[in-house]
Amino acid sequence: MQFIRKRLSSGWHTLFGDPVRAFGVVSVALLLALAIAPAKEHFSQWHSYQRHYLAMIHDRGDAVSLRRRFQPGIHQIWLPDLNVTDRCTTCHLGLNEASLADVTQQPFRKHPVVPHSLDGFGCVICHGGQGAATTVAEAHQSERAGEQPILPVRYIESGCGQCHQNALPGTPQLNLGRTMLARYGCVHCHTIARPDGTKLVATDHPPSLMHIADKTTSEWIFSWLKDPQAYAASTTMPDYKLSDTDASDISAYLVSSSTPQAGDTATRNTKSAAPADSSAGPSLYGESFCSSCHAVQNAAGNLVGGDVGPELTRIGNKVKPEWLAAWLDNPRTYDATTPMPHYRFTPQQVATLVEYLQSKSDSDYGSGVHPNLATSVQIAHGRKLIVELGCAACHGINGVQKPENFAPELSTIGSKPLAQIVFLPGMEPSLPGYIGAKIRQPRAFGTSVKMPQFTLTPAQTDAMTTALLAQTNRARSMPDSLRVAATPDTNYQPAGHAGKLITELACFSCHRVNGRGGDMAPDLTWEGSAVQRQWLTEFLHNPNTLRPSLIRRMPRFNLSDSDNKELTDYILAVYESPSIDQDLAPSTARAAEIVEHGRQLFYSRYACQSCHIADIKTDKGYIGPTLTQVGSRLTAAWTYAWLRNPQAMRPGTTEPNQNISDDDAQALTAFLMSLRGPGGHGAKL
Amino acid sequence: MMSRLTERVMFRSAELGALLALAALAGCKHSGPPVTGLKAVAAGTTIVESSGGHQVGVIGTTLKDPLVVQVNNDQGTAVPGALVEFYGPAGVTFDPATILTDSSGQATTSVTLGTIAGHYQLSAITPGKSKPASLDVVETALGYQQRLGSILADKYCNRCHDPESSPERVSNYDNLEVKPHAFTDGTTLNKMSEADLTAIILHGGPALSRSALMPPYGNTLNASDVRALVAYIRAVADPQYEPAGTVYARR
Numbered sequence: 001m002q003f004i005r006k007r008l009s010s011g012w013h014t015l016f017g018d019p020v021r022a023f024g025v026v027s028v029a030l031l032l033a034l035a036i037a038p039a040k041e042h043f044s045q046w047h048s049y050q051r052h053y054l055a056m057i058h059d060r061g062d063a064v065s066l067r068r069r070f071q072p073g074i075h076q077i078w079l080p081d082l083n084v085t086d087r088c089t090t091c092h093l094g095l096n097e098a099s100l101a102d103v104t105q106q107p108f109r110k111h112p113v114v115p116h117s118l119d120g121f122g123c124v125i126c127h128g129g130q131g132a133a134t135t136v137a138e139a140h141q142s143e144r145a146g147e148q149p150i151l152p153v154r155y156i157e158s159g160c161g162q163c164h165q166n167a168l169p170g171t172p173q174l175n176l177g178r179t180m181l182a183r184y185g186c187v188h189c190h191t192i193a194r195p196d197g198t199k200l201v202a203t204d205h206p207p208s209l210m211h212i213a214d215k216t217t218s219e220w221i222f223s224w225l226k227d228p229q230a231y232a233a234s235t236t237m238p239d240y241k242l243s244d245t246d247a248s249d250i251s252a253y254l255v256s257s258s259t260p261q262a263g264d265t266a267t268r269n270t271k272s273a274a275p276a277d278s279s280a281g282p283s284l285y286g287e288s289f290c291s292s293c294h295a296v297q298n299a300a301g302n303l304v305g306g307d308v309g310p311e312l313t314r315i316g317n318k319v320k321p322e323w324l325a326a327w328l329d330n331p332r333t334y335d336a337t338t339p340m341p342h343y344r345f346t347p348q349q350v351a352t353l354v355e356y357l358q359s360k361s362d363s364d365y366g367s368g369v370h371p372n373l374a375t376s377v378q379i380a381h382g383r384k385l386i387v388e389l390g391c392a393a394c395h396g397i398n399g400v401q402k403p404e405n406f407a408p409e410l411s412t413i414g415s416k417p418l419a420q421i422v423f424l425p426g427m428e429p430s431l432p433g434y435i436g437a438k439i440r441q442p443r444a445f446g447t448s449v450k451m452p453q454f455t456l457t458p459a460q461t462d463a464m465t466t467a468l469l470a471q472t473n474r475a476r477s478m479p480d481s482l483r484v485a486a487t488p489d490t491n492y493q494p495a496g497h498a499g500k501l502i503t504e505l506a507c508f509s510c511h512r513v514n515g516r517g518g519d520m521a522p523d524l525t526w527e528g529s530a531v532q533r534q535w536l537t538e539f540l541h542n543p544n545t546l547r548p549s550l551i552r553r554m555p556r557f558n559l560s561d562s563d564n565k566e567l568t569d570y571i572l573a574v575y576e577s578p579s580i581d582q583d584l585a586p587s588t589a590r591a592a593e594i595v596e597h598g599r600q601l602f603y604s605r606y607a608c609q610s611c612h613i614a615d616i617k618t619d620k621g622y623i624g625p626t627l628t629q630v631g632s633r634l635t636a637a638w639t640y641a642w643l644r645n646p647q648a649m650r651p652g653t654t655e656p657n658q659n660i661s662d663d664d665a666q667a668l669t670a671f672l673m674s675l676r677g678p679g680g681h682g683a684k685l
Numbered sequence: 686m687m688s689r690l691t692e693r694v695m696f697r698s699a700e701l702g703a704l705l706a707l708a709a710l711a712g713c714k715h716s717g718p719p720v721t722g723l724k725a726v727a728a729g730t731t732i733v734e735s736s737g738g739h740q741v742g743v744i745g746t747t748l749k750d751p752l753v754v755q756v757n758n759d760q761g762t763a764v765p766g767a768l769v770e771f772y773g774p775a776g777v778t779f780d781p782a783t784i785l786t787d788s789s790g791q792a793t794t795s796v797t798l799g800t801i802a803g804h805y806q807l808s809a810i811t812p813g814k815s816k817p818a819s820l821d822v823v824e825t826a827l828g829y830q831q832r833l834g835s836i837l838a839d840k841y842c843n844r845c846h847d848p849e850s851s852p853e854r855v856s857n858y859d860n861l862e863v864k865p866h867a868f869t870d871g872t873t874l875n876k877m878s879e880a881d882l883t884a885i886i887l888h889g890g891p892a893l894s895r896s897a898l899m900p901p902y903g904n905t906l907n908a909s910d911v912r913a914l915v916a917y918i919r920a921v922a923d924p925q926y927e928p929a930g931t932v933y934a935r936r
C-alpha cells in the first residue's frame with residue numbers, strides 16, 4: 001500500500017512536478033487527442049481502398065483521366081424518394097469507369113451494363129446490404145435493424161421485380177418464378193399482393209372433387225394421394241406425405257361425399273352406340289391435336305406434348321370408361337370452366353378415343369391397393385384431415401368450406417427480418433437460403449408444417465425464391481411513378497350465341513382476344529380485319545395448317561354449318577381493327593406490271609422467301625406462314641397495313657418491320673393478293 | 686523527325702477469361718476442393734471430358750448439365766475408383782469438388798459459375814500413378830446484357846443462325862441459299878467490328894454487301910437490344926473473342 005502510494009506520488013511529480021513540465025505534458029496529451037480523428041480516418045478501411053485504387057490506376061494508360069475523375073473522401077448517393085443513402089461508391093470506385101472493363105479485382109470492377117444508372121437508383125435497391133455503412137463487414141453482412149445482407153447474385157432479378165410487376169424480357173428467372181407461383185397453386189393458400197395492392201391470381205385449374213366418384217375409384221385416389229408423381233411426373237399436385245391410413249381415409253371421404261351429376265357418365269350400350277374403330281385411335285388422337293395440351297411419356301421416358309391439360313400416360317388407370325365417354329362428348333357437363341374444348345365428336349369418335357385412351361395404362365400402377373369398405377369413423381377422419389391440410393383451398397369438396405388465408409401471407413416475405421427466422425442446422429443462414437429451403441423441404445421445418453412437398457428442379461426453386469424476394473417493404477414505399485404495373489388477363493367475355501360457342505370451344509385456352517386468353521396460338525383481337533369470309537368458314541370446318549413446322553396446331557371441331565356461320569359472322573363483325581378500313585384498301589387496279597414489280601420486291605429487295613413460301617417449287621422458308629394461298633386468305637387492307645408495320649398489328653411478332661414504303665407495300669400487296677393457291681395461282685382478279 | 690513525341694501504345698486486353706485463367710494458373714485466387722477423407726482405390730494416367738464442357742450459363746447460377754470427366758489408364762480403359770479434384774477461378778463452386786470415379790470410370794460434378802461474365806477455365810485433376818493428369822474445360826457465363834442478347838437471339842435470330850433443330854423449333858438454316866453464320870462461329874464473326882455487326886443487324890445483309898436474306902431489324906429492335914445482341918455474339922464466340930482494347934497514348 002505504502003509502496004503504491006509512493007510510486008504514484010513520484011509519477012505525479014515526474015509529470016507535473018513544476019509548471020513548465022506540467023504545461024508540456026498537457027500539450028502533448030492535447031495534441032494526441034486532436035490527432036485521433038484524422039488518424040481514425042487515415043486508418044479507416046475505405047481510405048485504404050481509395051489508396052489501393054490510386055495505386056492500381058497509377059500504371060494504367062488512362063491514369064490521368066481516371067485520376068481526374070477520382071474524388072477522395074466518402075461518396076454518397078442520396079435519393080430521398082427511394083429511401084436510398086448509399087455510400088458503396090466510396091470503395092467501389094470503378095463502377096462507372098468504362099475503361100476498367102478488364103479489372104477483376106474487387107472493389108474496383110466496372111459495373112456490368114444494366115438498364116438503370118447508378119446515380120438514379122443507387123445500389124442497395126437491387127443488391128441489398130447496408131448502403132450507409134462504410135466498412136465492408138457492416139455494409140455487406142450486417143443484419144442490423146432488420147435489414148438484409150447482400151443478396152447473392154443469382155437472385156439479383158428480384159431487385160427488378162420490386163418496381164416491375166410486368167414480365168420484362170431481361171428477367172427470365174423472375175418471370176418464371178412469378179408464373180410458377182400462380183401455376184403451382186401457391187396463391188390458393190398464400191396471399192401474395194403486389195405493391196399496388198392487386199393480388200397474384202392462380203392460373204392453374206385444380207379440378208372440383210364434388211363428383212369425383214363419377215370419374216374415378218377410391219383405389220386410384222388412394223394411389224394418387226400417396227404419390228402424385230408416380231401417376232403423372234408432370235403434375236403440379238404436391239406430395240402430402242400421407243400415411244396409408246390417412247390416404248385411404250381421405251379417399252373414403254371424397255368418394256362418400258361425391259354426388260352424382262346427370263350426364264357425368266354415359267351408359268355405354270354396345271348395341272346402339274357406334275362401335276369403336278380400334279385402328280383409328282392413334283390417328284384420331286393425333287388429328288384432334290390432343291397433344292397440343294396433353295403430354296404423354298414416350299418409350300424413352302420423355303414427356304411429349306403440352307402442359308395445359310393433365311398428362312395422359314396412365315389415363316386408363318384413372319378414369320372410368322363411361323365417365324370418359326361423357327367427358328369427351330361434352331366436358332362442360334362435368335366441369336363448366338374447363339379449358340378443354342367441346343370437340344363435338346361423333347359417337348363413334350368418342351368410342352374410338354375412349355378405347356384408345358383406356359389402353360394407356362400401366363398394369364403395375366396401383367396394383368395391390370384394395371381398401372376395405374370405409375367405415376363412418378374413417379370417413380369422419382378423412383374429412384378432418386381434408387380440413388387440416390386445406391385441400392379445399394384448391395379443390396371444390398362437398399361439405400368442406402374453402403378456407404380463407406389458409407397459409408401465411410407472403411406479400412412482404414422479401415423483407416422478413418432474419419431475427420424472426422428459425423434456421424435449421426446446415427441451412428444457409430440468409431433469407432434466400434430460408435425461402436429456398438422452405439420451398440424445397442417444407443416438412444423439414446417440423447412435423448406440424450402442413451405445406452406439402454413439391455417436385456421442383458433447382459432452377460425452378462431459385463426462380464420462385466427470386467419472385468418471393470421481390471416482395472419487399474421497399475417495393476411498397478416506392479413512388480408510384482416508378483411502378484410498372486402488371487398486365488393481368490382481362491375478364492373479356494364475348495356476348496350472345498357466338499360468345500357461348502367461343503366458351504364451348506375454349507378458344508381462349510390457346511388464342512388471346514382483347515387481353516384474355518392463352519399464347520399458344522395467334523392473338524385474334526383483330527382477326528376480323530385480317531381474313532376473308534370464305535377462308536375463315538373453310539378453316540373453321542377444316543383447319544389446314546399455315547405453318548408446317550409447328551407441332552401444336554388448331555384442332556378440328558365438328559361444327560354445324562349454322563354454328564360455323566355464327567362464329568364467322570361474329571369474328572368478322574366484332575374483331576375488327578379500328579385502324580384498318582377495308583374500303584380504303586390499296587388500289588384494286590392490280591395491273592400485271594404492279595404484280596410483277598411486287599414479285600421482284602418480294603424476292604430481291606425484301607427477300608421474304610427467307611422465311612415464307614410463296615412458290616412451293618422454289619421457296620423453302622418456313623418460319624412465317626406459307627403464302628401460296630394468301631390471296632384468298634387475307635384481306636388486302638390487312639396485308640398492306642401488316643407490311644407497313646407488323647408490330648402495330650400484332651405486338652411482339654417476330655417479323656421485322658422493314659420500313660417498307662407506301663409504293664412498295666402496295667406492289668407487294670398486289671403480288672400477295674395474286675397468290676391464290678394451286679388452282680388460282682396468278683388468276684385474274 | 687515526324688514527331689518528337691514518341692508514342693508508346695499500349696494494347697490492353699479486356700478479356701476477362703484470359704485473366705481469370707492466368708489467375709487460376711498462378712494459383713493465387715482459385716477455388717478448389719477442401720480436404721476430404723476420400724481415398725483413391727485406383728489410379729489412371731489420363732483424364733478426358735465426357736460431357737458438360739463448353740456450356741453457356743448465367744453468372745452465379747448452376748450450369749444446366751453437370752461436368753462429367755472420365756479417368757482412363759494407359760490402354761484407354763476407364764478406371765473406377767480414381768480420385769478426381771475439380772478446380773476453378775474464384776467464385777466457381779463444384780458440388781462435389783472431390784470425388785471418386787464411379788463404376789464406369791466417370792466423375793460427375795455440378796458447376797456453379799462465378800459472378801463475373803466471361804469465360805471460366807475449369808480443371809479436373811487426377812493424382813495418377815507417377816504424375817498427375819489434368820484436363821481443362823471452358824464454360825461461359827453470361828451477364829445481364831449478354832443474356833438479354835441470348836433471349837433476343839432466340840426470338841429473332843436462331844431460327845436461321847442456329848443449324849440445330851428441335852421438335853419445338855425447326856431450324857430454317859438448311860433452307861437458305863446463303864448460309865448464315867452461327868453465332869458461335871468466332872473465326873468469322875470475331876473479325877467483324879462492332880460497328881459492322883451493328884450495321885448488319887440494323888440495316889440487313891445488303892448494308893455490308895451480304896445476303897439480302899438477312900432482313901433489317903432497325904425498326905424492330907432498339908439500340909440497347911442491338912448492343913445486347915452484339916455482346917451475346919462476342920460472349921459465345923468460339924474461338925474466344927479478343928477485343929482490340931482501348932488504345933492509350935502516353936508521353
